[in-house]
Amino acid sequence: MASEPPHDRSIAPTPADDADLVRLAGRIARFGGWSIEIPSGELYWTAELFSLFGYESEGGAPPLDVAIGMYPDDQRSLIEAAMNRNIVEKVTTDLESIVIDREGREIRVRIIGVPVLDEAGAVVRLQGAIYDITEIVTERENRIAAQESLQRTLDYIPDFVFFIDEHWRITFANRALLAFLDLPAERLYSEPIWSIVPELAAGPFTNGLQRAMNERTSSTARARVEQYGITLEGTVHPVENGIAVFARDVTDEVERQREMDAVAAVAREQAALIEASTEAMLIEDLDNVVLYWNQGAEQLYGWSSEEAVGRNIRELIYADPADFEGPGAELLRDGRWFGELTQRTKDGRALIIECRWQVVLDAEGRPAKIFVVNSDVTELRRQQQALSRAQRTESLGTLAGGIAHDLNNVLTPLLMSVQLLKTQSPAPDQLALLEGMEAAVRRGADMVDQVLSFARGVDGVRELVDLAEVVRELFRITLPTMSPSITVTQRVGELPAILGDRTQILQVLLNLVANARDSMPEGGELTISTGRQTVIASGRASTGLAPGEYAVLTVDDTGTGMTGEVLDRIFEPFFTTKQLGRGTGLGLANTQAIVESHGGAITAHSAPGAGSRFIVLLPVAQDGAVLVPQQEPTDPVARGAGELVLVVDDEASIRDLMRQALEAHGYRVVEAAHGLEAVEVLERHAAEMAVVITDVIMPMMDGAAVAAHIAERYPHVAVIAASGFPGAGGLAELSAHGVRHTLAKPFTTESLLRTVRAAVTRSG
Template sequence: MITTSTRDASRRILVIDDNRSIHDDFRKILAPADIAGDDLDAVEAALFGTTRQVQTFVVDAASQGEEGLQMVKQAMAEGQPYAMAFVDVRMPPGWDGIETTRQIWQVCPDMQIVICTAYADCSWNEVREQIMPGDRMLILKKPFDIIEVLQLAISLTEKSRLLQESKRHMLELEQRVRQRTHELQISQQMAFEKASLLDLSRDAIMVCGLDNRVTYWNKSAELLYGWTAAEAVGHLRTELKEVNSDLFQQACEKVLQTGEWDGELQQVTKDGRKLVVEARWTLLRDTTGQPRSILVINTDITERKKVEGQLLRAQRMESLGTLAGGIAHDLNNALTPIMMSIELLKLHEQDPVRMGVLATIENSARRGAEMVRQVLSFSRGVEGQRVEVQAGHLLKGVEKIASETFDKNIRVSTQIPADLWVVQGDPTQIHQMLLNLCVNARDAMPSGGFINIRASNLQLDAQCASMIAGAKPGPFLLVEIEDTGTGMPPEVVDRIFEPFFTTKEQGRGTGLGLSSALAIIKSHQGFIRVSSEPDKGSKFQVYLPAQMEMTAAAGQQPADQPVMTRGHGELVLLIDDEDAVRKITGQTLESFGYRVLPAADGVEASTLYAEYKDQISVVLTDMMMPVMDGPATIQVLMRMNPQVRIIAASGLSVKDMVAKATSAGVKHFIPKPYTAETLLQKLNSVLCSQVTAAF
C-alpha cells in the first residue's frame, strides 16, 4: 500500500492495481512531489473556469481488491472517505475490477469509480451485465493520456465534492424540516387541545373571516345546526340560513366599528327547524392590530324563549281570569234582579203573550248566568259537582252555540240518538270540552266547511282496549267531532295537546283549547283519539265512561213549576252594595211573607243589627262590598251574636265563596245570580234548622 499526505478529503483518490508501476504513474500525474500543481490547476481552470490554485490530489494505492476495500473502510471510519478510485479490471489472483467495485459500493455507494483496462474484450455492455454502473462509473482504456487522467480526476472529485455538499445541505434541510415539523406538531397539538376545549363547550362556537366565510365550526355548532364542520367551513354564514338578514348586517357593521356585538338572532337549522340564539360576537385582530376575523358564540335559547312565552301567556291567562272573575261578579249582580223580577212578574201575569215574553227573557238570563259560570270555570279552574249527565242535551246546546256564533259558511250537523247512556261528570266542564273541540274544528276551516257531531253508545272489550293507549274495557259514550278543514300532518298531531302549542299566527291562539279539553277528558277517566291528514280534515273521538241504563233524572228535563216557600213575618237583614239587587231581593222577600232591613254596606248593617238583633232571624249578605266587605261584616256580627244565622252570597265562584265564608264561620251559601225559588228555599232551610247546611 502506498499512501501520500492528506490535504483534502474531497480530493482523495484510491488507485487499485496489481501493477505497482501504475501506482507511480498515477502519483506522478495526480500528486507530483516536485511541483506545486501548476499543470493540475491549469487543467481545472480550463475545465471549470475557476481561478488557478496550487492544489494536488491525495493519492493512495492498493495492489488487490480486498486490500482496497479495507482502505475504503478505514478512510470512512476516519471521516476522510475517498472521492474516487481508479480500479484495474484484472488483478489476479484476487477480485477483478468488477467484483472490487461491487464490494466497494456496498460500503461506500457514492464513490466514483473509473475501470482501467487494456483488454479489448472488456466492454461497457459486459460491465453493465455484471453490475449496474449508473452515473458512478466510467471506463478508461490503457494506455491512458495524462490530460485524460487529470480531466477524470478533477471532474469526478468535484462531482464527489458537490454530491457530499449536496448531501450535507440535504441533511441540514432534513434537520430543519424535522425541527419545523416538530414545531408544527406541537403547534397543532396545542391548537387541537384548544379546539378540544372549544368542542367541550355547550355553546355553538365559530370563527368567520371578514368576508363572513366560516373558518372554524365546533362540535356544538354541528349538533345545534346540523351542518358538519366539513360542510360549514368555507361557506358564507348567510348560506347557513340566517333568518333576519337586516339584523345580521347591522350586527356585522357594529362589530367592525366597536369590536363587539351581542343580541338575539333568529336562525334555521339544516333540517328547517327554527332557532333563537343569544349571540356574542368579538372582533379578532392580528399582531399589527388589523381586523382578522370574527369570533361568534351562539347560545341556543329557543326553549327558554318558549318557556318565557308560555309564562307570559300564563300570566295573561291569570290576569284574564282575575278580570273575568270581576266581570262575572258584576254580571251576576246584574242578572240577579232580572231573574228575580221575572219570577215576580210571572206570579201576577195571565196573558199568554206576555208570559211568552217573560219566558224568553228568563231563558236568556239563565243562559247568560250559565255563560258566566263557564267563564269562571275556565278562568279559575272551578270543579263543579259530579252528577249524572245526559250528553244529548249538552251536544244540542253546543250545536246551538256553534250555529249561532260560527261564520255562516260553516255548517254544523248532529247525529244524536235518544237512547244515549249517561256519564258521571261535571256538565259545565264537559260542555266546555265539547265546545273547545268545535272551536278547533272551526279554526281549521278558514274558508268554511262542515262540522259533524255524532254520539253513540260503545261497549269496549278487553281486546280493543288493549290496542288503545289509556283505555279500559267497559261501556263508553263515544262523541265524534269531524270537520272538513285543512287537516294536520303527523308531526303536528303528535303535539296538539301540548299546553301553549298552536299552529295559528302569533296573537290568534293561546294553545290552551285542546290541552284543557284533554285535561277535562282525563279527569273524567276518559281518553281521546285523533285522526287527520293534510287537506282531508280531522276527526276527534272522545270516549267517556258511561252507565249502560238511563236514569229518570238524566233522561228527563226538570220540571218547570217552581216551588215557592213562604215566610211567616221573619225579619231578614239584607246586605248588598248593589241597589238593584237590594231592592228586588227585598221586594221578593216581602212578597213571600218576610220583613226586610236593607243595608248598603257592612257598616250600616252592623248598626242595624246592633239595634234589631233580637228581632233579626237571619242575615243575607253579599261577600264583595266596599267600605266593609262580607267577611269583615260577618266577624262583627258574630261578635255581637255568636249564634247569628248568616247566608253568604257571591257572584264569584262557589269554591272561592265557600272558602271565604267558611273561614269567617258561615255555614250557608247561595251563589249569584239566584232565583226567587232558590232564595226562598235557602231561607226556609236555614230557618227550619240551625245545623243544616245548604250543601
C-alpha cells in the same frame, strides 16, 4: 374727498386726468365727497354723492337739516355728535350709519369727517367722504352669522372639537372640551397644547398632529391620558392656519375591546375547553367561511364538523341569507356584534339563537378571523312568551271578573222583578212578554257565567262521562247547522269514561267545531276522532300533564289555516280574527280553561292553507269513580213561619226585591245597606233573628267581616252569602266563619226561598 368751499362747486385743483380718475373710482367704489361751511352750514356734495343717494345734482346739495333728516331717528344724534367733535375737538371722525336714499332704500354707509382750519386755527369747514358699505356689512354679518352657526353646531357635538394654530395654541374649543378641561380662558388660549396636556407630547396621537401640521395630511390615532383617566381617539385634519382635531372618549370601548381580546385569546389557546363546551363555538374567516366547528355546534345544528368546515355560514344555518347581512356588516365595522337571530338546523327546524361575535386580530393588530359563540334560547323565549300570555290572561281575568260581578248585580233585580210580576196573574200577552224578558235575562246570566268561567277558572260538576256519547250528541246538534259544502266525518271508538262535566266537555267540542266551520267558508272536510294516549313520567315537562292514561279528542279541518303569529295567540282572552260582531274572543280561552280544569291539555297545529288540528287530552277516570248527579228539587218551597231575616246589600233594588219575595212567603224582613249598619240592626234584633243574607263584596264592611261578627256574637243565626262573583270576595274565609249556604247572582226567587228555608231548617 371734497376740500374746496361750496361756492367753488369743485374739488381742489387737480389735473384733468386725475380728477376724471377720482370721479370714476367714486362711481365704481360708490363713495362721494362732501363739505360744510362753518358757520353758514352750507352743504356741498360731489356728483358721486348725488348719484349714491339717487338725487339730481342741478339744484345743488340740500340744506344741512334736510341732509341730516336722511338718517333714521336713532342715527341723527350720532351724526350731529360727530360733527360737534369735528368742530369742538378738531378731530377726524369715522363712523358707520344708515342713510335713506331718495327711493326709500336703506344704505349702510361709512362717514369720514375732517375739520379744515384757517391760519388762526379755527374750524372754517368740515369735509370728508361717504362710502356705500352695504355689501361689506352684509358680507360681514353673513360671515358672523356663519361663524355663530358653526359655533352652535360644534357646541352640540358631544365629542371634543378644537382648532390649533401654527404655534400649537388652541384658537377654538367647543363646549364639551371647555367643560371637560375646566381651565381659565387666559391659559387655555395662550399656552401650547403640550403645556395644557403634557401626555400628548409623545406617541401616535402626537405624530398625527405633527403630520397634519407639517405634511398637511389627515390621520387618526389613540392616546391614553392618565392626567384625566381616559383614552382619546382623535382625528386630525389640516385647515387654514393650523389643524382641526375631533376627539372622543373611547375608554369604555377600549376596555370592552380588551376584554373581548382576552376572551378570544383564551379561546384560541384552550381549544379543548371550547371543544367540550355545550355552546356552539366556531371560527370563520373574514368571508364567513367556517374554519372551526366544535361539538356544541354539531349538537345544536346537526351538521358534523366535516360537513360544516369549508362552507359559508350564510348558506349553512340561515333560511334567508339576507338575515345575516346587517349583523355581518356591523361586525366587520365595529369588531363585534351581540344580538338574536333566527337560524335553522340541518333538518330545517327554526331556532332562536343568541349570538356573541368578535373579530380576532392578528399579531400586528389587523382583523384576521371571527370568533362566534351561539346559544340556543328557543325554549327560554317560548317560556317567556308563555309567562307573558299567562300574565295578560290573569289581568284580563281580574277585569272580566269585576265586570261580571257588577253585571250580576244588575241582572239579579231584573230576574226577581220579572218573576214577581209573573205571580200577579198577568194577562196572556203580558205573561208572554214577561216570559220573553225572563228568557233574555237568563240568557244574559249565561253569558256572564261564561265570563265568570274564564275569570275564576272552571269548576262545574264532576261525573262519569262517556266521551263517545258526547261526540254522538255533538253530531246530532251540529249536523243540521253545517253547510252542505262541508263533509263531516267521525271516527269514534269505545273509550273509557272520564270524570268531568258533560256540559262543559260538549261546550269544548262545540267551540272547536264552530271554529272549524268558520274556517271553511267555501267548504271542506271536518273530521272528529277519538283515541287513547299514555303520558309517561317525563311527559309533564313538555305537556304539563301528570303521568297516566288520557282520552284523546281530535278535531281536523281543511280550512284556511293560521299563521304562526295567530297560532301563538288563539287562546288569549278576547283575541279574535273574526269580523266585528262575529266573535268575542272568549271561545278558545274558555275551551282551554275547561280542559285544564279537568286536568287535561289542548294543543293546536296549523299553517296557512293547510287547515288546522286541535288535540284535546283528558285524564281517564280511575276505577271505582261514581257519580251522584245533582238534580233540581221539584217539591214546592215551604213557606216561612214569621222568621226574621236580615237582608244586607249595597244595592237598594236588590234589597227591596228580596224583601218583597220573602214577605210574600211568610218571612219578616229588616234591611241594611252595608256591614256596619247590619251590625247595628243585629244588636237590636239579635234574640229573634233567624237568618242573615249578606252580599260578599260591600263598602265599609264586607260580607266576611259580617259573618265573622255573627259567628262570634250570635252563633245561633244562620248566614247566607250572596255574590255576583263567587270566585272572589273571600268565600274560603266565609266558610271558616260557619257560612254553609250561598246564593250566586243572579238568583231566582225560588232559589232564594229554598236557600233561606234550608238555612232556617239547619239552624233550627
